[in-house]
Amino acid sequence: MLCLVIALIINACQTKGADGNVSKAAAYQDVPFEQEVSVKYPFEGPKEALKVRADRNGVIQVLTEEGLFRTYGGAFLYPGRLVKDQTYRALGDKTLRDLVLYQEQLVYLDSVAVLSNAWAGKLFDLHGVAGAKIVCPSERFTFLVAGDDLIRGIRSNDILWETSTPKELLMVKYHPASKTHYVLSKTAIFSLDEEEGALTNLYSGNGLTCFDFIDEGQKIAVGTEDGYFIFDLSTNKASTKNSQLPCPAITSIKNIDGSLWIGSEKGAFRERKDGSYDYYFGERWLVGQEVIDIAKGPHGEVLFLTDQGLSKLEFDTHTLYEKAMYFEDQVRNRHIRFGFNASLGNMEKGNVASGMLKDSDNDGLWTAMYLAGQAFRYGVNGDDEALENCRESLDAMERLYTINPVEGFPSRSFNRSGYEKHLADPERWQRSDHPEWDWKATTSSDEAIGHVFAFGVLAEVVDEPAIRKKAIQLLDALMQHVVDHDFYLVDYDGNPTLWGKWNPDYVNGFPPMVGDRKLNSSNIIAMLQTAYHFTQKEIYKDKAFELMQDHGYLQNLMVPMENIGKAEDGSDEWAAMLSQSWNHSDDEMYFLGYWGLYRYAFNDSLKTQYGSAIKDHWEAERPEKDGLWNIFSALVSPNDYDQEEAIWYLKQYPMDLIDWTMVNSHRKDIVILDKNFREQATAKVLPPDELRIRRHNANRFALDGGGEGKAEYSAGDIWLLPYWMGRYLGLISGPEANVKNQY
Incomplete structure (x- = not known):
């Protein structure tokens, strides 16, 4: 009965060609949204930093035990530094103990006086407080000065009142509405009357560390050694x-x-309206770990001071299109190697000017994804630059086939001879006929499906005859090689590569629950359908039906994702190894294949089946909120593809694509799950800007990792592909400057 059903599906009426270029989904309107970046100013060495403030002139000063420092240079991705502030040389002779703002001007405290360079330098109020360490301005040039044993109120060198200093005093703040100072020690909160200086104990506790006013001064947020609480000043x-x-x-x-910013021993965070937090930790965001002070910057930035330096969090509003244009420049400026979409490596701690373009086992795959994105970009607006980018990267892809002696076999990569990589990896690197060039062998299945995806997109979307012709020729060459070699990629040595295997003996040798059986079946049918669609060679259609009818490949690709898991007891070591946990590279291969599997389906009945399999896979992947998977799923269900999560991914992906080390496993605001097959570490996935930079083949639930700023990834495959694919499919509008933000 099952065979009859499969036969009816396969032999149903044939359909030719893809659906229309634009889906029926309601497009997300591309309105400006907030995007933050970090500009960093490290000290030349660790300093005992105390405070940071910025005045009305845009001057940022950092107070340390060694005196005043100020920012020098600095831009996004190009750190400045903190240098000794010698603007007023006389201040260098003073031992400054505190730094505050009054009327948006910088005010200092030393052992003798409260002083400033503002107001023509007239402010110089002697305080007479031994061990003076805190100054707090109130009104009419009145200042509270606190020392080891005494707190005084002074104005114009007159002592207005004085009181004893509470034990373990930490900070004092003044609120003008109530005309009251609030004093914090490690164990208590006090109010201090402005007129008489009388201290009143409002709260007693332990481990208090800091506070600030919220709700227009009606309450204060109080930090402690193990959390924070809200104290209502009225009750x-x-x-x-x-x-x-x-x-x-x-x-x-x-x-x-109105935003509550909290510094901690491990980074800083901002409370969102829903009660969750934006977390800024790791060198993407901060110089150093423990936040000593937080202040408002001169133009709305947020300043974070650590013992390692200063980080300035800048906020800008732009559309997804504007973000795309920034990333387009990033790719062209730093990530094109012989036309490949490449990573920048060997960097010195985030210094992009020190990087070196690196070859990769997956040069063809990452370039295919970038190339498809540029094709979609051209399909959206006929962009000449996108067309030239397609032409250049397609030339690189073509050379993967021509630089080696095997007909229709794509190299992994190529590079000039004599490069030191050959010594470390002699099996993969082979000499070409040209003495100047070597090529990398052992090409894998993820390369093959990436090539087929890109060639199909180019052939469908780009209406330039030479590009379309070349894409189809390369597609045909690859698939003819696969068919001629009995569904294997056969290398220069006459043997199949380790992963380039779609032969039934190999594929059906896995138990049904091992993912490679489903994956390889899905991929090869997609590859054959794509080849047939653009070449109309019957061999590709015949072979696809042979695999589905005689070898169960349709059944294989239809296996529900919930059935994929560890190999049963008694399976061979290879099957056991491949099924230890979920392979996220497989997700990338599946979804790249879904373009050809669904779009170029041989008939409507198969298309329905494929759509069901794609939807089932997407349901399993939804917790990861991967923007590309959501965009791909819109092929099948344009009105049900988690549009909001797709846009969230595009917005939340950081502008800084440097591979900084990021750590989240210590967090107390996330729910950690027990170890599981899919390696989902937390109940909810964290935003991309709180995680290390990941391509789409990585587990987005991994909490820790990174490369200490030694590499920068290209946006070409990570971000530009989902964005331009979404634009091409009509899921994302062009930029809309005057529409209220939807999310």
């Missing part, structure tokens, strides 16, 4: 402490324009 009642934070060891709290 003197404290909320339950919140310790479910990225890092509950709080060191600084700052209310900046």
Whole structure:
């Protein structure tokens, strides 16, 4: 009965060609959104930093035990540095203990006076407080000065009042609406009357560290060594402490324009409206780890001070299109190697000017994904630059086939001879006929499916005859090689490569629950359909039906994802090894293949089956919120593809694509799951800008990892492919400057 059903599906009425170019989905309107980047200013060596402030003139000063420093240079991806501030040389002779703002001007405290260079330098109020360490301005040039044993209120060198300093004093802040100073020690919160200087104990506790006003001064957010709580100044009642934070060891709290920013021993975070947090930790965001102080920058930035330096978080608003144009420049400026879409490696701690373009086992795959993105870009607006990019990268792809002696066999990569890589990897690198060039062998199945995806997209989307012809010729050459060699990629030595295997003996040698059986079946049918669609060679259609009818490949590719798991007991070692856990590279291969599997289906009945398999896979992948998988799923269900999550991915992916080390496993605000087959570490996936940079073949749930800033990834495959594919399919509009943000 099952065979009859399969036969009916396969022999149903034939359809030719892809669907229309534009889906029926309601497009996301591309309105401006907020995007942050970090500009960094490291100290030349660790410093005992105390405070950071910025005045109305845009001057940023950092107070340390060694004196004042200020920022020099600095731009996104190009760090500046902190240098000794010698603007007012006389300040260099003073031992400054505190730095505050009054009327947006910088005010200093030393052992003798409260002073400033503003107001023509007239502010120089002697305080007479031994061990003076804190100054707090109030009104009418009145200043509170706190020392080891004494707190005084002074104005114009007059002492207005004084009181004893609470034990373990930490900070003092003034709120003008209530005309009250609030004083924090490690164990208590006090109010201090402006007129008489009387201290009143409002709250007693342990491990207090910092505070700031919220809700227009009606409440304060109080940091502790293990979380923070809200203290209502009108009722003197404290909320339950919140310790479910990225890092509950709080060191600084700052209310900046209504957003609560919290510094900790491991980075900084901002509370979102839904109660979750934006987390800024790791060298993508911060110089150093423990936040000592937070301040508002001169143009709305947020400043984070650590013992290692200063980080300035800048915010800008732009559309997805504007972000795409930034990434287009990033790729062309730093990531094109012989036309390949390449990574920049061997960098010195994030210094993009020190990097070297690296070859990769997957040069063909990453370039295929970039190439398809540029084809979609051309399909959207007929962009001449995109067309030239297609031409250049297609030339590189073509040379993968012509630089080696095997007909229709794509090399992994090529490079000039004499490069030191050959000594480290002699089996993969082979000499070409030209003495100047070598090529990399052992090409894998992920390369093959990437090539077929790109060639199909080019042939369908780009209406330039020479490009279309070359794409079809390369597609034909690859697939003829696969068919001629009994569904293997056969290398220069006459043997199949390790992974280039779609032969039934290999594929059906796996138990049904081992993912490679389903994956390889899905991929080879997609590859044959694509080849037939553009060449109309019957051999490709015949072979596809042979695999589906005689070898069960349709059944294989239809196996539900919930059935994929570890090989059963008694399976061979290869099957057991391949099924230890979910392989996220497989997801990339599946979805790249889905373009040809669904779009170029031989008939409508098969297309329905394929659509069901794609939808089933997408349901399994939804927790990862991968923008590319969501965009691909819109091929099948344009009105049900998690549009909001796709846009979230594109917005949240950082502008900084450097492979910084990022760590999240210590966080208390995330729910850690038990170890599982799919390697889903947390109940909810973290935003891309809180994780290490990952291509689409990596597990987006991995919490820790990175390369210490030694490489920069290209946006070509990571970001530009889903964006331009979404544009081409009508899922994302062109930029809309005056429409309210949807998300």
